[in-house]
Amino acid sequence: MTEPSKVIHVRNVGHEISENDLLQLFQPFGVITKLVMLRAKNQALLQMQDIPSAINALQFYTNVQPSIRGRNVYVQFSSHQELTTVDQNAQGRGDEPNRILLVTIHHMLYPITVEVLHQVFSPYGFVEKIVTFQKSAGFQALIQYQSRQSAISARTSLQGRNIYDGCCQLDIQFSNLDELQVNYNNERSRDFTNPNLPSEQKGRSSQPGYGDAGSMYALQAGGARAVAFPQMGNSAAIAAAFGGGLPPGISGTNDRCTVLVSNLNPDKIDEDKLFNLFSLYGNILRIKLLRNKPDHALVEMGDGFQAELAVHFLKGAALFGKRLEVNFSKHPSITQGADTHDYMNSNLNRFNRNAAKNYRYCCSPTKMIHLSSLPQDATEEEIAKHLEEHGPIVNTKVFEMNGKKQALVLFENEEQATEALVCKHASSLAGSVIRISFSQLQEI
Numbered sequence: 374m375t376e377p378s379k380v381i382h383v384r385n386v387g388h389e390i391s392e393n394d395l396l397q398l399f400q401p402f403g404v405i406t407k408l409v410m411l412r413a414k415n416q417a418l419l420q421m422q423d424i425p426s427a428i429n430a431l432q433f434y435t436n437v438q439p440s441i442r443g444r445n446v447y448v449q450f451s452s453h454q455e456l457t458t459v460d461q462n463a464q465g466r467g468d469e470p471n472r473i474l475l476v477t478i479h480h481m482l483y484p485i486t487v488e489v490l491h492q493v494f495s496p497y498g499f500v501e502k503i504v505t506f507q508k509s510a511g512f513q514a515l516i517q518y519q520s521r522q523s524a525i526s527a528r529t530s531l532q533g534r535n536i537y538d539g540c541c542q543l544d545i546q547f548s549n550l551d552e553l554q555v556n557y558n559n560e561r562s563r564d565f566t567n568p569n570l571p572s573e574q575k576g577r578s579s580q581p582g583y584g585d586a587g588s589m590y591a592l593q594a595g596g597a598r599a600v601a602f603p604q605m606g607n608s609a610a611i612a613a614a615f616g617g618g619l620p621p622g623i624s625g626t627n628d629r630c631t632v633l634v635s636n637l638n639p640d641k642i643d644e645d646k647l648f649n650l651f652s653l654y655g656n657i658l659r660i661k662l663l664r665n666k667p668d669h670a671l672v673e674m675g676d677g678f679q680a681e682l683a684v685h686f687l688k689g690a691a692l693f694g695k696r697l698e699v700n701f702s703k704h705p706s707i708t709q710g711a712d713t714h715d716y717m718n719s720n721l722n723r724f725n726r727n728a729a730k731n732y733r734y735c736c737s738p739t740k741m742i743h744l745s746s747l748p749q750d751a752t753e754e755e756i757a758k759h760l761e762e763h764g765p766i767v768n769t770k771v772f773e774m775n776g777k778k779q780a781l782v783l784f785e786n787e788e789q790a791t792e793a794l795v796c797k798h799a800s801s802l803a804g805s806v807i808r809i810s811f812s813q814l815q816e817i
Contacts, residue, residue, distance in 0.1 A: 379406075379427050380451035383417040386410070387444050388479040388544065394441045395419060402430040407456045412544050413475055413513070420456045472521040473548040474528060476514045482540035482781075482814060483774055487563045490514055493536055493543075498523020502553040504562045507733050517553045611678065611732055620735070622685055628677040630658075632684060633702040638693035639667035644714040647672060648721070649798040650791070653810055654686060654735055655679020656722040659707040660714045668695075673707045675724065686737045691788035692795065721799050723810075734810060738791045740767075740784050741812040747771075747778040748803040756780050759802055764789025770817045781817050 383395065392408055395417055399405055403426025409418040421427040431448060439446050474494075478485055487503050494500055499519040506513055518524045528545045535542050555564040559572040611619075619625050634647065644660045647670055651657055656675035663669040674680040680701065688699045707713055716722065723731050744756065753769040760766065760782060767783040784790040790811065798809040 376450065377424050377428055378450045378452075378454050379421050379424050380453045380456055381419045381421065381427055381430065382449050382451040383419060384415070384447045384449075385444060386415050386417045386446060387442075388412065388415075388477075388542075390441050390444065390446070398439055398441060398446075399430055402426050402433070409456060413477060413546060418451055418453065418456060469547055469549070470521055470525050471547040471549065472518045472524045473550050473553060474516045474518075474524050475546045475548040476516060477544040477546075478512045478514075478536070479542045479544060480540045480814075481512050482817075483537055483772065485512060485514075485536065485541060486560050486775070488560075489536065490516065491563070491565075493531070494518075494527050497527035497530065499565075501566050502555050502562075502564050504553055504555060506561075515548055515550065515553055611729075620685075623678075623681055625678060625681070627681040627701070629701045629705070630674050630677055630680050631702040631704050631706055632672045632674065632680050633700050634670045634672060634687075635666075635668060635698040635700075636695050637668045637670060637697065638695050641693040642670070644670075645799075646795040648714075648716055648719075649795045649809075650687070650692070651683050652716075652721065652723050653731075654682040656724045657716040657719070659709075659716065661707050661710075661712055664712060671702055671704065671707050675722075679724070682732075682735050686735060690738050690791060691786075692791050734813070736811055736813050738787045738794075739811045739813060740787055740790050741814055741817070742782050742784075742790050742794055743810050743812040744780040744782065745777065745808045746805055747780060747807055748805045749778050751778055751780070751803065751805075753780070755802070756782065759800075760793045760797060763793040763796065768817045781812055781814065783817055 381399070386395070392410060395408060396405055399419060399421070402421065404422040405419060406422055407418075407420040411417060421430065427450065431450065434448050439448060476490070485505070487505060490503055490505070491500055494503075494516050497518075500516060501519055502515075502517040504515045516524075516527075518527070524547070528547070531543050532545045533543065555562045555567075555570065557572055558564060558568065558570040564570055611625075632651070642662075644662060647660050648657050651660075651672050651674070654674070656679065658673040658675060659671075660673070661671045663671070672683070674683060684699050684701060687697055690697045690699075709715070747756070751771065753771050756771065757766050757769055764784050764786070767785055769780060769782050771778065771780045773779070782790075782793070784793065794809045794811065797807070799806055801807075
């Protein structure tokens with residue numbers, strides 16, 4: 374353990390956790406003299422009046438897991454013996470004015486593109502470059518102005534504001550970078566001083582240290598050793614989606630592509646429904662329902678990483694009154710046969726395009742589903758009627774993004790949402806083939 378200190382380091386501090394929440398957690402143990410929120414890192418530094426107070430707090434929370442707003446936080450002594458003004462500025466990245474801003478977007482109900490960010494930030498001065506990426510803190514962007522004064526004005530005016538009504542809140546700090554490097558002009562990065570840069574299709578962020586696929590086999594931000602994924606031909610998309618790392622619980626070393634699914638409801642399941650569910654985590658090559666075990670099926674994924682995502686996120690998921698068992702199969706692949714359904718060339722496979730975005734949205738089943746490719750005149754009533762057979766709908770929201778109609782639908786529980794997804798993904802609504810995925814939002 375680190376040497377005892379007045380300064381306590383707190384990790385997993387989500388954006389929903391306020392300074393006051395942290396103060397309430399530690400005030401029973403003594404006077405708190407300083408508190409620094411490291412929003413970009415989901416961390417905080419908190420200084421007690423003396424070392425015994427800090428020791429008492431950590432001894433107590435060694436036996437009792439501290440939790441704020443339903444989120445577990447983790448505490449330890451900091452390597453700092455004292456928080457100075459310099460420490461606060463350096464660690465927070467937040468107070469030394471710079472022409473480059475680090476922007477974190479919380480409660481992101483709608484997708485945020487380079488164009489949206491440019492529209493928000495350009496009224497305060499000439500924006501030279503924008504780079505977007507996904508980190509553990511959430512969706513982030515680096516925005517480089519021509520002048521430092523423009524960046525100061527933008528931060529002063531926009532800090533804490535919402536891009537859209539009630540969502541997409543801006544958390545803005547000054548970056549410690551001197552110059553942004555932009556290699557491509559596309560939906561994730563843009564150099565407004567060089568419109569002749571090529572676009573690129575691999576879905577990678579172009580800023581070193583922020584999920585650059587080019588540094589996949591070199592160094593991650595902070596100098597940590599990056600994990601290599603030699604069995605994955607789509608490592609660039611994975612790096613862009615997860616910022617050079619991997620989701621918690623995912624090793625990235627699995628090379629088994631076939632998954633065994635058991636405890637299915639044989640009266641209600643079929644290959645297409647399994648495809649709709651498992652295709653959330655990767656491309657599907659083949660699916661086979663086992664004749665001798667009607668509640669078992671084999672699903673062959675595009676690669677070992679995609680299979681690992683499916684096993685990780687779907688193990689124990691509820692569907693048609695059953696809890697799914699999802700494990701790696703001893704079979705390396707599914708042989709062709711009369712009982713095998715082949716999806717290798719299906720245009721419904723999600724990861725042939727926008728792979729980085731699809732990896733980023735991988736999650737366990739939730740109560741909320743996201744619908745896209747909707748008819749332009751689709752209404753909340755029509756969407757609810759299309760889905761209501763799968764369970765009571767708590768709320769529905771229809772919106773437009775980049776001129777395309779989309780919707781969010783909230784069910785009472787995860788099983789109802791999962792049933793709606795497996796039954797209605799790729800179904801037709803007023804002549805449009807709709808696409809459905811899980812949303813990680815908690816509420817509409």
